[in-house]
Amino acid sequence: MRKRYISTRNKQGQTLEDVWVDKYAVSREGLLKVHEGPFSALVSKDDNYVYAVDSDGKTIAEGEAGVDDASVIQQALDSLTVGRTWKEKVLVMCECEISSEITVPSKAILSGGCYKLKAGGRVVFSEDVKLEDFVFENAILYCANADRIPISIGGANPKRRIVIRNITIFDRSGESIWVGGDGGVHDSLLENIWFINCERGVRSNHLTRSVIHNIYGYECKREIVFIAGYVGETYYPHDCVIENVVLYNTTPIADLVSAGYNPMPVDITRTAKMIVRNIYGVNVTKGVNMEPVYTGDVDDETLVENGYFENVWRSAVYITDARRCTVRRVYAKDVGLINDTDDAGIHGILFNAYYSTLELCKIENARGHGIALGSGRNQNIIRNNRIISPNYENAFTEGVGISLYSVENVLIEGNIIEDEVGYMTYAIREYGTSNNNLIGDNIIRAGTISWVGVNTVVKRNIGYLTENSGTATFSGDGTTTQFSIEHGLVSTPSKIQVTAMSSDAAGDFYVTADATYIYVNYNTAPPSGIDNVKLSWSAEV
Template sequence: MVDSISYNLARRAILERTIPSYSAIVCKDGSTVWAEDASGKTIASGEAGVDDASVIQNAINSLESGNVMRLKAGVYKLSEGLQIQKGVHIVGEGYKSDKDHNLGAVIEYEGAGVALDFGGSDQFYCGGGAQNITLRNPSTTKQGTGIRFQRVALLRLEHVRVQNFKTGVEIAGCWEPYVSDIQVAECGDSASSSPAMKVAAMGDTSADQTNNAHLINLHFGGCEYIALSIETNCYRLTFKGITAEIQYCIGIKNLAHDVDFTNLEIYGGNPCLQLGDSGVHTHRVKISSGTLYGKEDANVVRVINLFDSSLSNLVIMPVGGHGIDGGNLYRVAFNGIIIRSTKDATDKAGFYLENGRQINVVGSHIKDVFSRAIYAYNINGLAITGCTFEECAKQTGHYTVHLESCYNAIVEGNTFYSSLADYPVRAVYAKNPTNVKVTNNILYGYLGSNPISFAGTITDSKVAGNIGYTTENSGVATFSGDGATTQFSIAHGLVSTPTKVLVTPMTADAASDFYVTADDTNIYINYKSAPPSGTDNLKFSWYAEV
């Protein structure tokens, strides 16, 4: 019979024992690799560096959906890729941040297939994922895929490094994936059109979509072709915190719908960001916050066939290319965009927009663009409001805002400024405008001789209320008659000879028979006979408009 003290000690040991946080664990030493279950029973074993793949695969095959397989810290060399089809989680040990220089569990694979292949193309799987793992291809030849998810619901991919694969990460046909803190280095391949990271669908039906995804803190370095490609038939995706220092490839290419990007830092892109493509309509994309620094002579942002979307609070740094190059845009808003050009380039604009409807450029700041700050062609419903333009349009004959064959457009409440005498403000040029209003803007600093100009066929268009470019004026003028003078002049202060002049006498002596003429400086009141003498006896109200 066990005494009470021994019984209680034994019971306490059972109750307080550490329960393993895994269903299987894979370990290796200098010569052996082995897998065991949570009770310590061996699942498989073999020669380290030779049998790593088969031992890990046997451990995976022994598990059920929702189970965890842990990888002890070390380098595991795969002779073939691993298949994970039961919703299994693979968790590495010893993974730390870069500053600790500790990669923890490392999987090396240099084949043409997939190192970690979750799910499959034939049915849907639930759960599973990978955490705290480094995947790398040790070969000098870039090939294969690091990690792939196909038809997996509720997957989790966290704290994973992927290096030197044609495609580092692929997520296809997945529902509600959660991806966080991923580093993708030296992936992507131009020759095979392989992006470094791809989010895609498995087909055209709703069951084939990747949707309701959350991807946070994605980091790309030294990638080719496309760093992050989001393909068609994907919906409701959220990206937060994307950084990329890339080798002159496309930073982000998005063809999906209902996508929200926040906090982008992309350097060296060609372009940094592409929304839409030829023959593909992309809907409801929102970009907010970030810095985009393009490759030299490349356009920084490309938007084409884009609908019901917005870009806001972005700093865009073109180095010889367009800041934003857009075509076929419908109901697209650009809010709070800062564009600062760092290289003088002819015929390269801050915004280059062709064809579309209902486009707003609001509250933006554009500086040092050698050519036009905004070029717009064949836009119906364009609003450029509350923007600041500094020292743009230095190219001979160019204007800061150039509108060509635009309809129902307003340029209102903007500020145009130049501190350079050799490059004075040339604010707005409109060719063949229809219902175009240039109103209530401020022009200051050095001004060109004709800072606002309309040309071609002008229909229902107007320039009015602009400070620094006065096109209408009014006032009251008072003169003293001397009985001999028949002409009195009023300086109208307009930019050119007014086409409309109204002069109304306000005193009896002023109401004699007269007619009015004007030139580019004055309004002239011409009497047929001199009005009578008197002090301030001739008083007129006047209005003039170019």
């Protein structure tokens, strides 16, 4: 064991330089081997004392453990080199009880520590000055008795190059981390953060050019990542990456909703140019909620990709009036199945967007439609998705795989739509004032396609033929004047073309049709022969 140099005395009157340190009995060189990089100040505890020493072991501050913890940490932070242009680290190597604010200055790293936050206790970053280049890392926060946001970064002045990483927060009632304010938080990183039994995780109203990744929520009651610009403000969050977010609740979603909670992995509201990817949610109200910037003249240009959502109260992806966004590779299972009070928003994916693309998603067992586009959401592409068993509980008279209500210039292609329970009426339904849409090259394994637009094109859908062609060969007998060709279309064709391919078939004829056959009617019966009446035909509904 080694001594550390402290020039003060303990309660027994001993000089602390004579006290052997059992829990952290290492020299400065030993500490450097355990912790990355040098430190400028170290905070630890010795019996009933909490103390801070500099890198030479000289005392910066000390006090009564459990009473003066926050004050000693603050004095350690305040002792860092004045006017520095580099970052310096304060290393906390003990459990602390915090009942007042710890304010982290610019170009500082607060690393380590287990913090029990009491009333008034939290870690903040100075709000009254422009701050940059500061870090809070490698800490555990217990927040059962906290009455303030545990980690708060805000104010009227901008904050830049913030790093919050390797943090675990327990038992927070309310928001756990706040980054925002009128000045905003910019060019920053939040990573490797766990929220255990918390109400809400990260929240921001003004975040730009930043990354939030590796965020895990367990038994949390509201949003894990909630980025929302304020209504009426000219600024809004933009140009951020949110990735690798997990929210796993074992409490059934119906119980959480009935208690007034709204658990959700990601909510981005009044934001633009965001990348949201690798999102997982079980027992959640929505997987990803996205709304446009408030100003209305800025394109969202947001990407949402790689999501897995199960036991969802409303829609797995819920988009309201976004523009030029892309949603891809989302798997949603069991959406709205226990929600019998909110029929308006319980579709697998509610895609109320413009000029946007939804592709490569799988929606299985939705209470409502598989994919729904609302009124006026024009110029979208819905392609290469798989929809299984919409209207899973037979809650509606008409189950719909893809619903298009009063939309135009929408492309629906390459989708596979099937039904394992028998409650889907329409694989694809266009209704309202919809027109000028293209529905083609889909695989329809159940249900029908219905459309109302006079300029809407429906063609080349496997399992729901609206156009077909082929050749037909008959043997004339000299008396038969009508020959029937089964067209295989979903209804009576409106366009038919028949061409004779043999001389015996070249007589005068006219064509009629019904829902099953094309009828070729000769004025004079073709002559007798074997396979001598050969016809080429095409038909379109």
